[in-house]
Amino acid sequence: MADLPFRGIKSFGAFIPRRRLQRSAIAAAHSWAFPALKGLAKGERSMCSWDEDTITMAVEAGRDALRGSSPSSLGGLTLASTTLPYSDINNAVLVGAALRLPLDAASSDAAGSTRVGLSSLITACQASSGDQLVIASEKRSAKPGSVQEMQIGCGAGAITLGEGEGVFARFLGSETVSVPFFDHFRKSGSDFDYGWEERWIRDEGVAKIVPKAIATLLKRLRLTTDQIAHFGMAGGPSKSDAAVAKALKVAPERILPDLQGQVGDAGTAQPLLLLIAALERARPGDVIVVASFGQGCEVVAFEMLAAAPDTGRRGLAGSIASRIEETAYLKLLSNDGHLDLDWGMRAETDHKTALTQLYRIADQIFGFVGGQCSACNTVQFPRAPSCVNCGATHTQTPYALAEEPAAVATYTADWLQFSPSPPLYMGLVQFDCGARLLMEMVDVGAAGIDVGTPLTMSFRMKERDRLRGWDRYFWKAAPAV
Amino acid sequence: MASGIKDKVAILGMGCSKFGERWDCGTEDLLTEAFQEALKDAGIEKQQIEAAWFGSGIDRVNVGNSAIPLSTALRLEGIPVSRVENMCATGTEALRGAVYAVASGAVDIALAIGAEKLKDTGYGGLPVPSKGTLNDLWMPYGSAPAGFAQLAAGYRAKHGVSKEDLKRAIGRVSWKSHQNGAKNPKAHLQKAVDMDTILNAPIIASPLGVFDCCGVSDGAACAIVTTPEIARALGKRDLVTVKAIQLSASAGREQSTNQWDGSYVQNTRNAAKSAYREAGISDPKAQLSMLEVHDCFSITELVTMEDLGVSAEGEAWRDVMNGVFDADGKIPCQIDGGLKCFGHPIGASGLRMVYEHYLQLTGRAGPRQLQNPKLGLSHNLGGVPYNGVCAISIVGLQGA
Numbered sequence: 001m002a003d004l005p006f007r008g009i010k011s012f013g014a015f016i017p018r019r020r021l022q023r024s025a026i027a028a029a030h031s032w033a034f035p036a037l038k039g040l041a042k043g044e045r046s047m048c049s050w051d052e053d054t055i056t057m058a059v060e061a062g063r064d065a066l067r068g069s070s071p072s073s074l075g076g077l078t079l080a081s082t083t084l085p086y087s088d089i090n091n092a093v094l095v096g097a098a099l100r101l102p103l104d105a106a107s108s109d110a111a112g113s114t115r116v117g118l119s120s121l122i123t124a125c126q127a128s129s130g131d132q133l134v135i136a137s138e139k140r141s142a143k144p145g146s147v148q149e150m151q152i153g154c155g156a157g158a159i160t161l162g163e164g165e166g167v168f169a170r171f172l173g174s175e176t177v178s179v180p181f182f183d184h185f186r187k188s189g190s191d192f193d194y195g196w197e198e199r200w201i202r203d204e205g206v207a208k209i210v211p212k213a214i215a216t217l218l219k220r221l222r223l224t225t226d227q228i229a230h231f232g233m234a235g236g237p238s239k240s241d242a243a244v245a246k247a248l249k250v251a252p253e254r255i256l257p258d259l260q261g262q263v264g265d266a267g268t269a270q271p272l273l274l275l276i277a278a279l280e281r282a283r284p285g286d287v288i289v290v291a292s293f294g295q296g297c298e299v300v301a302f303e304m305l306a307a308a309p310d311t312g313r314r315g316l317a318g319s320i321a322s323r324i325e326e327t328a329y330l331k332l333l334s335n336d337g338h339l340d341l342d343w344g345m346r347a348e349t350d351h352k353t354a355l356t357q358l359y360r361i362a363d364q365i366f367g368f369v370g371g372q373c374s375a376c377n378t379v380q381f382p383r384a385p386s387c388v389n390c391g392a393t394h395t396q397t398p399y400a401l402a403e404e405p406a407a408v409a410t411y412t413a414d415w416l417q418f419s420p421s422p423p424l425y426m427g428l429v430q431f432d433c434g435a436r437l438l439m440e441m442v443d444v445g446a447a448g449i450d451v452g453t454p455l456t457m458s459f460r461m462k463e464r465d466r467l468r469g470w471d472r473y474f475w476k477a478a479p480a481v
Numbered sequence: 482m483a484s485g486i487k488d489k490v491a492i493l494g495m496g497c498s499k500f501g502e503r504w505d506c507g508t509e510d511l512l513t514e515a516f517q518e519a520l521k522d523a524g525i526e527k528q529q530i531e532a533a534w535f536g537s538g539i540d541r542v543n544v545g546n547s548a549i550p551l552s553t554a555l556r557l558e559g560i561p562v563s564r565v566e567n568m569c570a571t572g573t574e575a576l577r578g579a580v581y582a583v584a585s586g587a588v589d590i591a592l593a594i595g596a597e598k599l600k601d602t603g604y605g606g607l608p609v610p611s612k613g614t615l616n617d618l619w620m621p622y623g624s625a626p627a628g629f630a631q632l633a634a635g636y637r638a639k640h641g642v643s644k645e646d647l648k649r650a651i652g653r654v655s656w657k658s659h660q661n662g663a664k665n666p667k668a669h670l671q672k673a674v675d676m677d678t679i680l681n682a683p684i685i686a687s688p689l690g691v692f693d694c695c696g697v698s699d700g701a702a703c704a705i706v707t708t709p710e711i712a713r714a715l716g717k718r719d720l721v722t723v724k725a726i727q728l729s730a731s732a733g734r735e736q737s738t739n740q741w742d743g744s745y746v747q748n749t750r751n752a753a754k755s756a757y758r759e760a761g762i763s764d765p766k767a768q769l770s771m772l773e774v775h776d777c778f779s780i781t782e783l784v785t786m787e788d789l790g791v792s793a794e795g796e797a798w799r800d801v802m803n804g805v806f807d808a809d810g811k812i813p814c815q816i817d818g819g820l821k822c823f824g825h826p827i828g829a830s831g832l833r834m835v836y837e838h839y840l841q842l843t844g845r846a847g848p849r850q851l852q853n854p855k856l857g858l859s860h861n862l863g864g865v866p867y868n869g870v871c872a873i874s875i876v877g878l879q880g881a
Contacts (some may be wrong), residue, residue: 354614414627
């Protein structure tokens with residue numbers, strides 16, 4: 001195989017929103033009009049809460065990948081998605097700010113096709129030098145009653161690529177083909193995809209494009225299909241992976257789980273999640289091949305060199321396991337903005353953000369960086385001119401809080417205040433390091449919370465500005481899993 | 482050391498509008514209603530007022546900012562008029578301004594008036610305010626009950642009180658106030674409510690149910706103050722004088738450090754300490770005849786009993802259950818019905834509380850009249866327990 005130096009995977013992380021909507025609930029809601037959906041009503045799919053989007057999931061996956069390492073070593077971040085919330089800003093910069101990446105790290109968005117998740121990964125594999133973080137994050141909506149509504153899910157995968165020490169999966173090579181096979185599309189500004197017949201996509205698209213591309217790559221790498229230990233495919237109709245594997249004579253047991261039962265099709269993030277699934281189970285020497293179909297396809301091959309170091313990451317398996325069962329189908333419609341509930345006059349509050357103010361304290365808001373007083377050592381948030389404890393002025397140095405352990409100091413469940421997901425849990429959050437602040441608490445499951453409940457931090461949308469479109473992002477606290 | 486304001490200022494007259502859903506009245510009408518009563522009570526002409534302080538809390542559903550809405554409504558021409566706002570302590574802030582003006586010798590007769598028109602919002606509860614461009618970026622918007630409900634979690638954790646015991650105790654707080662409010666023709670809610678209804682009411686912010694929350698009302702209250710000498714010269718007898726007015730505002734310690742356990746309100750403790758010193762009170766439990774405290778929510782009143790030193794720490798919930806603060810208890814609290822039955826028109830509440838003490842001290846409280854009260858303490862709490870302001874005023878008979 002290739003001589004040193006080689007590039008490959010140094011870390012990975014994943015995030016799947018904890019809410020898992022039961023497909024049976026979706027099918028039951030539509031049974032009066034589309035009884036046939038019952039046939040798809042197996043398992044569950046992930047759904048975002050109202051305050052989770054492509055940005056917040058990307059941050060969570062990125063944090064997972066960066067666990068145990070310093071973000072300062074990263075040279076670049078690529079954010080791949082077809083559901084970026086903003087079309088004329090660099091969304092990756094916002095994600096990078098939340099991850100506290102150095103200001104000289106290159107940031108770019110990749111969009112336009114669900115294929116760009118894998119395209120971005122390949123580009124980072126081929127980069128000349130430096131550690132690159134690739135995050136693919138997706139939050140698609142589907143028309144109520146559609147097959148896609150049953151099949152899609154939300155999630156994000158993050159992979160750090162670099163060279164030299166720390167690489168545990170070597171990049172072997174990639175293959176790209178571009179074919180004007182337009183099986184579905186979403187016009188800019190539209191909420192939903194428009195898709196063609198699955199049988200045509202499977203037989204005329206996937207079957208004729210993907211096996212050929214994989215075979216080309218394997219030939220170039222002088223590998224045979226029986227050397228593939230883990231095979232995954234994203235972007236096609238369900239069971240496309242099995243069809244391609246069969247065409248290539250890859251044994252069925254080597255096909256990676258398609259995540260349909262627990263997550264759904266996470267679009268741009270799907271090929272990265274499949275790769276992560278492989279990394280979580282591969283043994284040294286295993287060859288991993290992942291393909292992503294869409295106006296042609298991308299194929300990438302890695303060789304596992306060693307088990308991934310244990311950083312305490314959540315990973316894909318941990319993300320799937322951390323779940324809150326959801327049966328309220330209308331919540332999906334409401335969260336995604338497709339059902340305009342009457343939230344009453346309290347919901348009319350204006351949330352205009354002063355962008356000037358936001359920039360002044362950007363590291364505090366996006367990075368959750370408070371201050372530590374050099375005179376009395378008190379850690380605090382926000383980082384104000386004078387210390388909250390000793391009153392000394394201009395003595396604070398930045399202190400990051402996002403990864404610090406914390407617990408509930410006070411709390412309530414507020415049924416009066418408008419929240420798109422009532423009740424609004426809020427209270428004082430006490431960090432072990434001494435900092436304390438009033439925070440919203442999310443993902444409170446059936447067990448509830450009480451004074452002393454351990455909390456972890458989660459990057460979320462704070463408020464949506466429906467008048468102008470600038471949504472506020474900040475951190476919220478969630479019961480530690 | 483400063484001598485304070487004890488007995489330097491007397492109340493010449495007071496007025497209080499009927500509180501409630503005053504669909505027929507604008508703020509100007511409420512101001513006029515309270516002012517006319519006070520003017521008549523004081524026995525002076527409007528032209529004798531030399532300065533005025535106007536308390537109003539919420540700009541957008543009331544009369545806007547500045548003092549002009551007051552000077553226009555009452556046609557106060559050619560005198561200094563100021564508008565003050567300090568959240569729920571606004572009414573007491575207005576009184577503080579007027580009292581300080583008289584005590585300093587700057588004027589002989591000053592007016593303090595507060596009003597709020599909350600029922601022009603279109604919904605129950607208070608409007609959601611901005612917390613400023615910086616705080617809006619990170620601080621969650623909770624409702625007022627959510628701010629105070631957190632005291633329940635802190636109090637339970639600190640004192641090991643069960644959820645059920647605390648729920649019953651705070652329910653008992655509201656039960657008592659409804660008993661009192663039923664006797665007050667100016668109260669918004671003039672109906673006694675049984676414990677079962679209170680305990681089984683829908684939850685607003687856990688553990689607070691509907692009856693743990695004060696009403697939302699329109700109202701105005703007013704005081705005309707002067708020196709004791711001028712009051713006597715104007716023919717007043719049995720003078721009610723100001724013993725103390727004190728204020729404390731959070732500086733962040735409670736909400737931003739681990740130095741607060743969530744079971745009490747530091748601002749109340751600060752303001753009470755200063756007020757007792759100013760009024761010369763060494764044993765509040767023995768010396769205070771009556772309390773009007775900021776029962777925006779039942780849990781607030783409960784912890785306030787400890788913060789004011791009239792209950793021992795961790796014992797207020799038992800004192801409440803034992804009727805210590807009932808109309809016939811050791812220290813009657815909310816003898817007029819409190820915020821619970823009056824509602825809480827922000828700018829008016831502090832003055833409304835002093836109005837009840839003034840009536841009680843001058844023997845004009847009708848069916849609610851207590852026997853020989855001498856000193857009354859009123860207490861306002863603005864903001865939230867961990868980040869707010871507290872104002873305390875103590876009034877009493879001259880010489881008490």
